[in-house]
Amino acid sequence: xxxxxxxxxxxxxxxxxxxxxxxxxxxxxxxxxxxxxxxxxxxxxxxxxxxxxxxxxxxxxxxxxxxxxxxxxxxxxxxxxxxxxxxxxxxxxxxxxxxxxxxxxxxxxxxxxxxxxxxxxxxxxxxxxxxxxxxxxxxxxxxxxxxxxxxxxxxxxxxxxxxxxxxxxxxxxxxxxxxxxxxxxxxxxxxxxxxxxxxxxxxxxxxxxxxxxxxxxxxxxxxxxxxxxxxxxxxxxxxxxxxxxxxxxxxxxxxxxxxxxxxxxxxxxxxxxxxxxxxxxxxxxxxxxxxxxxxxxxxxxxxxxxxxxxxxxxxxxxxxxxxxxxxxxxxxxxxxxxxxx
Amino acid sequence: xxxxxxxxxxxxxxxxxxxxxxxxxxxxxxxxxxxxxxxxxxxxxxxxxxxxxxxxxxxxxxxxxxxxxxxxxxxxxxxxxxxxxxxxxxxxxxxxxxxxxxxxxxxxxxxxxxxxxxxxxxxxxxxxxxxxxxxxxxxxxxxxxxxxxxxxxxxxxxxxxxxxxxxxxxxxxxxxxxxxxxxxxxxxxxxxxxxxxxxxxxxxxxxxxxxxxxxxxxxxxxxxxxxxxxxxxxxxxxxxxxxxxxxxxxxxxxxxxxxxxxxxxxxxxxxxxxxxxxxxxxxxx
Amino acid sequence: xxxxxxxxxxxxxxxxxxxxxxxxxxxxxxxxxxxxxxxxxxxxxxxxxxxxxxxxxxxxxxxxxxxxxxxxxxxxxxxxxxxxxxxxxxxxxxxxxxxxxxxxxxxxxxxxxxxxxxxxxxxxxxxxxxxxxxxxxxxxxxxxxxxxxxxxxxxxxxxxxxxxxxxxxxxxxxxxxxxxxxxxxxxxxxxxxxxxxxxxxxxxxxxxxxxxxxxxxxxxxxxxxxxxxxxxxxxxxxxxxxxxxxxxxx
Numbered sequence: 001x002x003x004x005x006x007x008x009x010x011x012x013x014x015x016x017x018x019x020x021x022x023x024x025x026x027x028x029x030x031x032x033x034x035x036x037x038x039x040x041x042x043x044x045x046x047x048x049x050x051x052x053x054x055x056x057x058x059x060x061x062x063x064x065x066x067x068x069x070x071x072x073x074x075x076x077x078x079x080x081x082x083x084x085x086x087x088x089x090x091x092x093x094x095x096x097x098x099x100x101x102x103x104x105x106x107x108x109x110x111x112x113x114x115x116x117x118x119x120x121x122x123x124x125x126x127x128x129x130x131x132x133x134x135x136x137x138x139x140x141x142x143x144x145x146x147x148x149x150x151x152x153x154x155x156x157x158x159x160x161x162x163x164x165x166x167x168x169x170x171x172x173x174x175x176x177x178x179x180x181x182x183x184x185x186x187x188x189x190x191x192x193x194x195x196x197x198x199x200x201x202x203x204x205x206x207x208x209x210x211x212x213x214x215x216x217x218x219x220x221x222x223x224x225x226x227x228x229x230x231x232x233x234x235x236x237x238x239x240x241x242x243x244x245x246x247x248x249x250x251x252x253x254x255x256x257x258x259x260x261x262x263x264x265x266x267x268x269x270x271x272x273x274x275x276x277x278x279x280x281x282x283x284x285x286x287x288x289x290x291x292x293x294x295x296x297x298x299x300x301x302x303x304x305x306x307x308x309x310x311x312x313x314x315x316x317x318x319x320x321x322x323x324x325x326x327x328x329x330x331x332x333x334x335x336x337x338x339x340x341x
Numbered sequence: 342x343x344x345x346x347x348x349x350x351x352x353x354x355x356x357x358x359x360x361x362x363x364x365x366x367x368x369x370x371x372x373x374x375x376x377x378x379x380x381x382x383x384x385x386x387x388x389x390x391x392x393x394x395x396x397x398x399x400x401x402x403x404x405x406x407x408x409x410x411x412x413x414x415x416x417x418x419x420x421x422x423x424x425x426x427x428x429x430x431x432x433x434x435x436x437x438x439x440x441x442x443x444x445x446x447x448x449x450x451x452x453x454x455x456x457x458x459x460x461x462x463x464x465x466x467x468x469x470x471x472x473x474x475x476x477x478x479x480x481x482x483x484x485x486x487x488x489x490x491x492x493x494x495x496x497x498x499x500x501x502x503x504x505x506x507x508x509x510x511x512x513x514x515x516x517x518x519x520x521x522x523x524x525x526x527x528x529x530x531x532x533x534x535x536x537x538x539x540x541x542x543x544x545x546x547x548x549x550x551x552x553x554x555x556x557x558x559x560x561x562x563x564x565x566x567x568x569x570x571x572x573x574x575x576x577x578x579x580x581x582x583x584x585x586x587x588x589x590x591x592x593x594x595x596x597x598x599x600x601x602x603x604x605x606x607x608x609x610x611x612x613x614x615x616x617x618x619x620x621x622x623x624x625x626x
Numbered sequence: 627x628x629x630x631x632x633x634x635x636x637x638x639x640x641x642x643x644x645x646x647x648x649x650x651x652x653x654x655x656x657x658x659x660x661x662x663x664x665x666x667x668x669x670x671x672x673x674x675x676x677x678x679x680x681x682x683x684x685x686x687x688x689x690x691x692x693x694x695x696x697x698x699x700x701x702x703x704x705x706x707x708x709x710x711x712x713x714x715x716x717x718x719x720x721x722x723x724x725x726x727x728x729x730x731x732x733x734x735x736x737x738x739x740x741x742x743x744x745x746x747x748x749x750x751x752x753x754x755x756x757x758x759x760x761x762x763x764x765x766x767x768x769x770x771x772x773x774x775x776x777x778x779x780x781x782x783x784x785x786x787x788x789x790x791x792x793x794x795x796x797x798x799x800x801x802x803x804x805x806x807x808x809x810x811x812x813x814x815x816x817x818x819x820x821x822x823x824x825x826x827x828x829x830x831x832x833x834x835x836x837x838x839x840x841x842x843x844x845x846x847x848x849x850x851x852x853x854x855x856x857x858x859x860x861x862x863x864x865x866x867x868x869x870x871x872x873x874x875x876x
Binding site: 004005008009011012013014015016017020192193195196197198200201203204207208210211212213214215216217218219221222225 | 677679698699700701703704708709711715716717718719720721723724727728729731732733736737738739740741742743744745747750751752754755756758759764767768786787789790
């Protein structure tokens with residue numbers, strides 16, 4: 001019988017590793033992302049923005065797509081990271097990596113501290129509480145003008161050269177490679193985490209909290225952990241924003257930031273990490289195209305896109321992406337089944 | 342001091358009328374409609390346009406704003422909202438946010454971004470003294486009108502047959518249908534009423550809350566606070582919550598101007614933590 | 627012999643309703659114990675109290691000497707208590723394999739590991755393979771649970787509970803909702819559970835009860851009406867009345 005058993009074990013091993021292994025297309029994707037540096041030297045500022053939005057979206061995907069936590073105020077962490085990095089550069093040192101680390105630590109702490117608030121109640125409560133926290137921070141930043149610059153924004157954020165050698169220039173050369181590298185590193189870490197036992201337990205909590213608890217998973221602890229992690233990731237995105245633009249605007253805590261990042265995930269899809277990146281690209285193109293069309297009223301069309309997507313467009317686009325992924329022969333593609341929140 | 346209280350009550354009254362519709366739709370259809378403020382905005386702009394371009398007297402603009410917003414609500418409910426009932430709360434939120442963005446941008450385009458001003462009839466302007474307390478005429482008018490509305494709503498909700506059908510549908514739509522209650526028509530009617538009330542509130546609020554294209558976004562959180570703190574199963578809950586909020590906001594802004602809105606958000610977060618169903622909600626085991 | 631599971635004066639009130647009324651009963655080690663009672667007797671409430679989904683209004687639950695008061699469900703699982711639900715509670719978007727692997731990983735204390743790949747954990751793989759083989763889940767290993775027929779899902783429900791290597795297993799109407807054709811396999815699975823696992827079975831189907839149980843507790847209106855070997859309970863006039871009375875009114 002041990003032969004059959006060994007065969008079964010091998011089969012199990014193969015199944016479990018199927019989604020964990022990197023598909024060749026992923027390597028191609030990231031190579032292209034770095035190649036963009038050479039291919040589009042005049043669009044580096046936009047590409048930098050896309051990378052930052054992508055990181056922000058991935059952080060939301062971690063809680064929304066993987067853990068099922070709904071949030072209307074994820075901008076709170078973006079803002080916390082941005083202001084932390086900006087203030088760090090002004091008052092401590094302009095070294096980008098140290099500032100990034102400080103911002104990550106602070107927004108992670110914010111995530112940890114606010115996680116009990118998010119664990120209580122139902123979805124509606126969560127939406128309200130997260131919205132409230134973001135608005136709270138926005139008000140705080142607005143009124144503490146002496147520290148944050150208030151409505152005028154935080155100025156005087158001067159960055160030292162990255163690794164002592166790469167100056168932040170006007171064309172975004174350092175900025176893009178910096179943001180892209182941070183994105184890649186954090187992406188790899190997140191990918192590792194979602195395919196770990198921890199990631200599986202998150203999926204369980206998302207699908208059926210009762211079952212998760214009945215399986216020995218402590219839902220509150222795991223959710224708090226992933227919320228802290230997501231806070232850290234969003235804070236990193238905020239830090240990148242502050243450091244690459246050398247400015248922090250109050251807008252970083254505005255409601256539309258939280259709404260926009262959700263639109264990004266709607267476009268790209270949740271629950272498979274790449275949704276944040278694809279969505280960021282799509283969103284940025286959409287935003288630029290719309291702003292060119294109607295510089296003042298493009299929010300109208302964004303709103304329309306949101307409505308259409310939610311009413312039913314989402315399924316069409318994701319169905320299309322799913323179909324495409326299935327045609328690529330990398331073994332079972334389990335990226336998007338049941339991925340909708 | 343008492344003037345502040347009085348002003349706070351007036352503010353709270355308008356908030357109540359504005360938020361009451363949201364409370365019922367949330368409780369009735371379990372639908373999170375963040376675009377509720379857009380209907381209020383429509384009523385406010387309707388009142389302004391009617392007065393400024395068509396010379397309609399102020400008092401007449403109020404019921405007209407109600408009707409207009411109600412009609413808009415009825416139309417949108419049938420066309421857009423109905424397919425959204427079955428979707429998740431997150432989807433509903435995103436949907437209504439999309440609607441808000443559209444409404445804000447469209448209003449900006451059509452009406453410009455400046456604050457709208459309403460010229461109150463002379464008998465509603467100014468203040469007079471009552472026992473040493475300075476009382477604004479308009480505020481008194483608002484308090485009386487909204488108070489009457491609140492009583493009417495409470496009576497309608499609790500004492501009429503429509504009210505009991507509504508409450509049945511709130512408690513369990515499936516069972517209500519089984520009992521022959523026309524739930525779809527009920528939903529449509531209630532949504533229209535809620536939107537109408539919002540429009541009326543918007544018209545009343547031009548003087549007290551201001552009116553510009555960002556109104557739905559600015560006050561969205563206030564409505565949500567009233568509804569979450571007040572709960573959705575009663576009329577009295579949101580009423581008390583709106584009073585609390587109105588008084589807190591006015592006195593807060595007076596005594597500690599820098600903090601301002603901070604208090605509201607903090608209060609909401611704290612309340613939600615202690616009692617997620619709302620401070621005044623009838624607790625459901 | 628220390629009892630596997632014991633309750634002392636366990637009560638649960640919901641507003642004016644008493645769902646569980648001063649229940650004291652004992653589940654012996656290695657037992658095959660059935661809990662029966664008419665509809666609304668409070669059987670599932672009792673299981674929820676035992677597993678920690680509900681907190682009691684009064685009384686205690688003791689698991690192999692551990693007082694479970696105040697412990698949430700996941701803590702009780704760690705102490706060796708597992709249960710199945712009356713209606714399947716599975717993770718719909720997971721595959722069968724993932725569902726079982728999850729429970730095994732948690733049991734082995736790997737659940738909180740952020741950076742370790744599941745497929746590299748040999749212990750997890752070995753144990754998962756054992757469970758899969760025991761419950762004959764090989765054919766549906768990679769199927770998404772949402773796509774499986776209810777009977778198969780029920781099989782997974784029991785396997786998932788078993789994967790936690792419980793000392794005490796609470797089965798809440800395992801055959802409920804399972805089509806006739808798939809019942810036999812399910813019942814064989816239940817009958818084949820190892821002797822050192824103490825099983826409390828809640829069931830309506832008297833055939834299953836009398837075939838499986840060596841001891842029966844009858845619950846009526848939240849109170850224990852009778853408790854003893856099957857024949858004694860079957861011939862107890864009070865039990866007959868409770869069921870017959872139910873049949874007349876119910």
